[in-house]
Amino acid sequence: MAYDTNNIFARILRGEIPCKKVYEDEYTLAFHDISPQAPVHVLVIPKGAYVSMDDLAANGSDREIAALYRAVSKVAHDLGVAAEGYRFLVNCGVNGGQEVPHLHVHIFGGRRLGRMIQIA
Numbered sequence: 227m228a229y230d231t232n233n234i235f236a237r238i239l240r241g242e243i244p245c246k247k248v249y250e251d252e253y254t255l256a257f258h259d260i261s262p263q264a265p266v267h268v269l270v271i272p273k274g275a276y277v278s279m280d281d282l283a284a285n286g287s288d289r290e291i292a293a294l295y296r297a298v299s300k301v302a303h304d305l306g307v308a309a310e311g312y313r314f315l316v317n318c319g320v321n322g323g324q325e326v327p328h329l330h331v332h333i334f335g336g337r338r339l340g341r342m343i344q345i346a
């Protein structure tokens with residue numbers, strides 16, 4: 227799938243739409259999900275134009291891939307959910323339930339999450 231430069235997260239990265247930022251570095255941006263599904267629900271996105279985790283794995287640099295994982299861990303620690311545990315989740319494509327076509331890692335925490343998040 228070609229990258230849509232007008233997707234909502236691309237617009238957040240360009241500063242055209244506000245977000246509740248929790249972390250930013252050279253390669254990543256993290257912000258609160260607008261419709262939280264848990265007491266802590268944050269999205270971590272790469273600054274690069276990647277549609278999905280598949281796209282990042284195929285076309286991203288090792289630095290970008292490492293930065294995304296490190297940002298997820300840092301954000302979980304910074305938001306205080308790492309000690310008691312949390313979930314990170316990436317929806318990929320139609321069957322995965324991906325709605326926004328810019329790669330994003332969900333971080334859920336702050337309560338017992340059960341075995342899986344149910345997506346209707």
Ligand code: AMP
Nearest residue numbers: 234245258259260261317323324325326
């Ligand atoms: P997914 O179904 O994995 O593509 O998840 C997309 C997520 O983006 C959902 O959890 C939405 O609540 C969230 N979302 C959509 N628009 C915004 C926005 N402007 N700011 C923050 N989160 C958003």
